Amino acid sequence: MVNIQTVAxxxxxxxxxxxxxxxxxxxxxxxxxxxxxxxxxxLEAIPEADGGAKGATLVIGGDGRYYSDEVLQVIVKCxxxxxxxxxxxxxxGIVSTPAASNIIRKRKAxxxxxLTASHNPGGPDNDFGIKxxxxxxxxxxxxxxxxxxxVSKTIKELKLADVPKVDFSKIxxxxxxDMTIEIIDGVADYVDLMKEIFDFDAxxxxxxxxxxxxxLFDGMNGVTGPYGYRLFVEEFGLPESSVMRCTPQPDFGGGxxxxxxxxxxxxxxxxxxxxxxxxxxxxxxGDRNMIIGKNAFVTPSDSVAIIAHYAKxxxxxxxxxxxxxxxxxxxxxxxxxxxxxxxxxxxxxxPTGWKFFGNLMDAGRCSICGEESFGTGSDHIREKDGLWAxxxxxxxxxxxxxDKTMGVQDILQEHYKIYGRxxxxxxxxxxxxxxxxxxxxxxxxxxxxxxxLAGKKIGDFTIDKADDFEYLDPIDGSVSKHQGIRIIFTDGxxxxxxxSGTGSQGATVRLxxxxxxxxxxxxxxxxxxxxxxxIDVALELSELEKFTGRKEPTVIT
Numbered sequence: 001m002v003n004i005q006t007v008a009x010x011x012x013x014x015x016x017x018x019x020x021x022x023x024x025x026x027x028x029x030x031x032x033x034x035x036x037x038x039x040x041x042x043l044e045a046i047p048e049a050d051g052g053a054k055g056a057t058l059v060i061g062g063d064g065r066y067y068s069d070e071v072l073q074v075i076v077k078c079x080x081x082x083x084x085x086x087x088x089x090x091x092x093g094i095v096s097t098p099a100a101s102n103i104i105r106k107r108k109a110x111x112x113x114x115l116t117a118s119h120n121p122g123g124p125d126n127d128f129g130i131k132x133x134x135x136x137x138x139x140x141x142x143x144x145x146x147x148x149x150x151v152s153k154t155i156k157e158l159k160l161a162d163v164p165k166v167d168f169s170k171i172x173x174x175x176x177x178d179m180t181i182e183i184i185d186g187v188a189d190y191v192d193l194m195k196e197i198f199d200f201d202a203x204x205x206x207x208x209x210x211x212x213x214x215x216l217f218d219g220m221n222g223v224t225g226p227y228g229y230r231l232f233v234e235e236f237g238l239p240e241s242s243v244m245r246c247t248p249q250p251d252f253g254g255g256x257x258x259x260x261x262x263x264x265x266x267x268x269x270x271x272x273x274x275x276x277x278x279x280x281x282x283x284x285x286g287d288r289n290m291i292i293g294k295n296a297f298v299t300p301s302d303s304v305a306i307i308a309h310y311a312k313x314x315x316x317x318x319x320x321x322x323x324x325x326x327x328x329x330x331x332x333x334x335x336x337x338x339x340x341x342x343x344x345x346x347x348x349x350x351p352t353g354w355k356f357f358g359n360l361m362d363a364g365r366c367s368i369c370g371e372e373s374f375g376t377g378s379d380h381i382r383e384k385d386g387l388w389a390x391x392x393x394x395x396x397x398x399x400x401x402x403d404k405t406m407g408v409q410d411i412l413q414e415h416y417k418i419y420g421r422x423x424x425x426x427x428x429x430x431x432x433x434x435x436x437x438x439x440x441x442x443x444x445x446x447x448x449x450x451x452x453l454a455g456k457k458i459g460d461f462t463i464d465k466a467d468d469f470e471y472l473d474p475i476d477g478s479v480s481k482h483q484g485i486r487i488i489f490t491d492g493x494x495x496x497x498x499x500s501g502t503g504s505q506g507a508t509v510r511l512x513x514x515x516x517x518x519x520x521x522x523x524x525x526x527x528x529x530x531x532x533x534x535i536d537v538a539l540e541l542s543e544l545e546k547f548t549g550r551k552e553p554t555v556i557t
Contacts, residue, residue: 001177002080002161002162002163002176002177002178003161003162004080004081004159004160004161004162005159005160005161005162006157006158006159007033007036007157007158007159007160008156008157008158009033009036009037009155009156009157009158010033010155010156011037011152011153011154011155012031012034012037012152015037015038015041015148015149015152015153016145016149016152017130017131017132017140017145017148017149018145018353019139019140019145019353019354019355020118020129020131020139021114021116021129021130021131021132021139022038022129022130022131023117023120023127023128023129024127024128024129025125025126025127025128026066026067026123026124026125026126026127026128027124027125028128029067029071029128029130030067033158035070035071035074035130036074036077036078036158036160037152037155037158038130038148038152039071039074039075039078039113039130040078040082040151040155040158040159041148041149041151041152041155042113042130042132042148043078043079043082043084044082044151045132045144045147045148045150045151046110046111046132046144047134047143047144050110050111050134050135051110053079053082053083053084054082054083054084055083055084055085056084056085056086056109056110056111057084057085057086057087057088057107057108057109057110058079058084058086058087058088058109058110058111058112058113059087059088059089059095059100059103059104059107059109059111059112059113059133060072060075060087060088060089060090060093060095060112060113060114060115061089061090061093061094061095061096061097061099061100061103061112061114061115061186062090062093062094062095062114062115062116062223062285063094063096063097063115063116063118063122063222063223063248063257063284063285063286064092064093064094064222064223064248064249064250065115065116065117065122065123065127065128065250065251065252065284066122066123066124066126066128066250066251067124067128068093068115068128068250069093071115071128071130072089072093072115072166072168073165073166075087075113076161076163076166076176076179076181077160077161077162077163078158078159078160078161079161079179080161080163080176080177080178080179081159081160081161082159083178084179085178085179085180086179086180086181086182087179087180087181087182088103088107088109088182088184089168089181089182089183089184090183090184090185090186091168091169091170091171091183091184091185091186092168092169093115093168094186094223094226094248095114095186095223096186096190096223096224096227096285096286096287096386096387097114097116097118097223097285097286097287097383097384098190098286098287098377098381098383098384098385098386098387098388099186099187099189099190099227099286100112100114100133100137100186100383101133101137101138101381101382101383102137102189102190102193102380102381103184103186103189104133104135104136104137105136105137105381105382106189106193108135109135110135111132111133111134111135111140112132112133112137113130113131113132113133114130114131114132114133114285115128115129115130116129116131116223116284116285117129117284118283118284118285118287118288119256119257119258119259119283119284119285119288119374120256120257120258120284121251121252121255121256121257122250122251122252122257122284123250123251123252123254124251126251132144132145132148133382133383136358136362136382137381137382137383138354138355138358138382138383139353139354139355139358139382139383140355141355142355142478161176161177163176163177166181168183170183171183171184171185186226187226187227187230190227190387191227191230191231191235193380193381194231194387194388194391196317197315197316197317197380197388197391198315198316198317198391198392198394198395199315199316199395199398200235200236202395202398202399203236203391203394203395203398204235204236204237205398206394206397206398206401207236207237207238209401210401213277213278214242214274214275214276214277214278215232215238215242215276215277215278215279215280215394216241216242216243216244216267216270216271216274216276216278216279216280217232217242217243217244217246217279217280217281217282217390218243218244218245218259218264218266218267218279218280218281218282219243219244219245219246219247219248219281219282220245220252220253220255220257220258220259220263220264220281220282220283220284221245221247221248221249221252221253221255221257222248222252222257222282222283222284222285222286223248223284223285223286224282224283224286224386224387225243225245225246225247225248226246226248227286227387228243228246228282228387229243229246231387231391244266244267244270245266252284257283257284258283258284258288258374258555259281259282259283259288259289259290259374259386260290260374260555260557261290261297261556261557262554262555262556262557263555264281264290267279267281267290267292268292271292271293271294275294276294277293277294277407277408278291278292278293278393278394278397278407278408279291279292279293280292280390280393282386282387282390283374283386286385286386286387287375287377287383287384287385287386288373288374288375288384288386289303289374289375289376289386289387289389289390290374291303291389291390291393291408292408293407293408293409294407294408294409295409296407296408296409296412298393298408298412299333299372299424299527299557300332300370300371300372300373300374300375300376301328301332301333301335301336301370301372301422301424302333302335302412302415302422302424303370303376303389303393304326304328304332304335304336304368304369304370304376305335305336305338305339305415305419306396306411306412306415307368307370307376307389307392307393307396308323308326308336308339308340308343308368309339309343309415309418310395310396310399310400311323311367311368311392313399314392314395314396314398314399314400315392315395317378317380318367318368318378321367322367323343323345323367323368324345324346324364324365324366324367324379325340325345325346325347325348325360325365325366325367326339326340326345326346326347326348326366326367326368326369327347327348327349327350327356327357327360327366327368327369328347328348328349328350328369328370328371328372329349329350329351329352329353329356329370329371329372329373330349330350330351330352330469330471330483330484330486330496331352331371331372331426331484331496331498331510331512332370332371332372333372333422333424333514334422334492334494334514334516335419335422335424336368336370337349338419338420338422339419342418342419346365348360348365348366348474349471350471351469351471351480351483351484352371352373352483352484352498354371354375354377354382354383354384356471356473356480357369357377357382358382359473359475359476360474360475361379361382362382362475363475365474365475366379367379370384371384372424372426372512373426374386374557376388376389376392377389393408396411397411413523413524416520416523417520417523420516420517420518421516421517421518421522421523422514422515422516423514423515423516423517423522423525423527423530423531424512424513424514424527424531425512425513425527425528425531425535425556425557426510426511426512426513426555426556426557427510427511427512427513427535427553427555427556428500428508428509428510428511428553428554428555428556428557429508429509429510429511429544429548429550429553429554430506430508430554430555431506431507431508431554432506432507432508432509432548432549432550433506433507433548433549434506434507436547436548436549437499437507437509437547437548438499438507439547440497440509440542440543440544440547440548441485441497441498441499443543443547444466444485444497444541444542445468445482445485447466448466448467448468448485453466453487454466458537458540458541459533459536459537460533461489461490461491461493461533461534461537462489462490463487463488463489463490464488464489464490465488466485466486466487466488467485467486468481468482468483468484468485468486469482469483469484469485469486470482470483471483483498484496484497484498485497485498487541491515491516492515492516493513493514493515493516493534494512494513494514495511495512495513495514495534495537495538495541495542496510496511496512496513496514497509497510497511497512497538497542498510498512509544509548511538511539511542511544511553513531513534513535513538514534515530515531515534517530528556
């Protein structure tokens with residue numbers, strides 16, 4: 001018999017999870033009972049429709065960031081005490097977010113607890129995160145996250161099993177009280193899934209025929225390192241020089257595991273200096289991606305559009321199942337909309353947050369989707385999937401190079417010839433004063449409510465309409481309000497301003513600008529050059545420098 005201890009506790013303020021879970025500094029999670037409170041709140045909030053915590057099977061994984069080892073032990077103690085039947089845990093607690101989504105679905109688990117703060121830095125002075133995924137493998141909807149929050153606000157006692165420390169380093173099954181713990185290779189099931197989606201032989205053949213073609217994958221010392229090594233070195237037979245930073249580290253090697261031109265600068269420099277044809281990176285927990293080539297950066301907005309364009313020709317999964325619809329987050333450029341219209345497909349504009357895509361996928365109305373924040377995916381799981389996007393691009397390269405020689409830049413230019421180009425950029429202002437950022441957005445909201453912006457001319461641009469994006473979910477009828485300020489000009493250009501909820505401290509202001517061109521002479525232009533007049537308008541309209549005190553963004557993508 002296992003002794004279940006009852007320990008007095010009290011609520012902590014601010015344990016409200018977003019779609020990406022609860023993200024705070026490690027030191028916050030290290031407070032006495034803070035983590036225990038939140039884990040118990042998750043377990044008590046598991047929907048009754050899924051059977052609740054008693055008798056549940058939960059998938060446990062994460063990106064291996066600092067403090068994960070301690071939280072794994074907390075999960076065991078809380079789970080035994082709440083009557084959980086089984087935990088399926090990645091070896092050493094490491095499972096990428098997309099791989100965890102797959103395991104939840106494959107094993108028909110009740111849900112999963114993921115220990116990750118995604119692309120945020122790790123280490124004792126940086127970030128930690130915990131999120132719950134439901135039985136469809138996707139992030140918990142607001143009905144569940146709200147319940148977690150409600151429990152966290154009233155919790156008075158903890159139930160903790162008095163059990164020995166569990167060794168998560170050995171694959172196999174062990175018993176802890178009445179609960180089974182199965183420790184698995186977190187990579188194997190995911191690689192098997194990718195083999196069902198993509199033609200590995202075609203990709204291998206492409207590399208074999210193009211021996212001078214060089215690729216480089218950057219794991220950024222995050223969770224996808226072992227996945228990338230297994231795929232690119234062991235499956236495709238590429239040299240070990242084709243991968244870099246593929247050992248997960250608790251502090252991501254002191255880096256910021258966010259795959260963009262700023263934080264993946266080591267990859268960018270290597271591609272430029274070594275003449276590498278195809279470069280790719282993934283983030284801390286494996287759900288984001290960046291694609292680059294010789295003199296070519298593929299914006300995530302262009303990436304999802306190009307994948308959608310080639311899907312049925314280059315990827316067996318879509319040859320078999322078809323493409324049922326396309327979707328993008330509201331700030332993402334409208335490039336994928338143009339593909340949907342040309343292919344006669346339904347397409348959706350949703351708020352930022354993968355759960356909105358999940359609803360569409362569960363209803364069979366979305367096959368491929370993406371967010372401009374380096375997230376791309378399909379209905380094979382219910383999370384965005386960094387390595388899936390990399391394999392999709394390798395499949396496209398294999399497909400287009402059957403008849404002619406094309407690199408990443410060639411694929412981009414060919415796409416623009418068909419659809420025109422949506423010039424797009426995002427300016428991130430990280431860790432700004434939260435109140436000042438709110439004031440900036442409220443000022444714009446007030447102008448929209450008073451209808452003060454429509455018809456206004458700034459520089460060469462005239463505002464057609466402005467709103468605060470609102471989404472009516474066509475599947476469950478839910479309404480999501482205040483999802484970002486949209487300013488749309490008469491020429492179709494757009495400015496989007498929204499506050500991000502993915503940081504753990506302060507506020508992150510995201511400023512998005514988009515301008516469409518069907519002038520072929522403009523297609524090769526650098527995006528920042530093409531967008532400068534619109535960026536100037538965005539800064540003037542928002543009065544961003546006045547409110548944030550920032551002259552320059554932290555990151556430009």
